[in-house]
Amino acid sequence: AQSVAQPEDQVNVAEGNPLTVKCTYSVSGNPYLFWYVQYPNRGLQFLLKYITGDNLVKGSYGFEAEFNKSQTSFHLKKPSALVSDSALYFCAVRAGSGGSYIPTFGRGTSLIVHP
């Protein structure tokens, strides 16, 4: 079975400071990994994904994520946080091949960026 853990329910950061939202996963075989963001009263929006290749993936709004196979992690990062980044962030995983085509999502991490 595949699973995702987001160990922090909430992350607080000051505007202009770097941010990290943590994600670890468990899946058979090679993973496909995703980050989605949910702004208040809106649906989830895709941020970025890792399939293969470079471990550092760049996505929308200046976000990036680093795939670490040995630590089974895919942490979301941004060098300088904005107040407008405040939202709920979800990590998701699915098996790369031969497994379920259904992504499993984590519980979500609420990011709060303080002015």
Next chain:
Amino acid sequence: GAGVSQSPSNKVTEKGKDVELRCDPISGHTALYWYRQSLGQGLEFLIYFQGNSAPDKSGLPSDRFSAERTGGSVSTLTIQRTQQEDSAVYLCASSLGRAGANVLTFGAGSRLTVL
């Protein structure tokens, strides 16, 4: 359409009543997913449709829940004899298909409140 459309956006019902939630996916997307988002629970997978294949119903929590997809397009999620624990936001998503690491496009959700 331009995005995934869900209706109603909000539904308040009394315990024991049946409800129907509708999802209109992006035209041409063969895969359709239903998830449930409860406070503090993240996204819980419910059911997955892919083309003309039999749906994956492994996430449906009880036999009170059912879903259909007509003509490979619009989907309806039905909850019979609603219970208070069914209160949640029901999210529909669609994607191009299961090949590759397809990104899910989510609707804004249907918020169900069972009194």
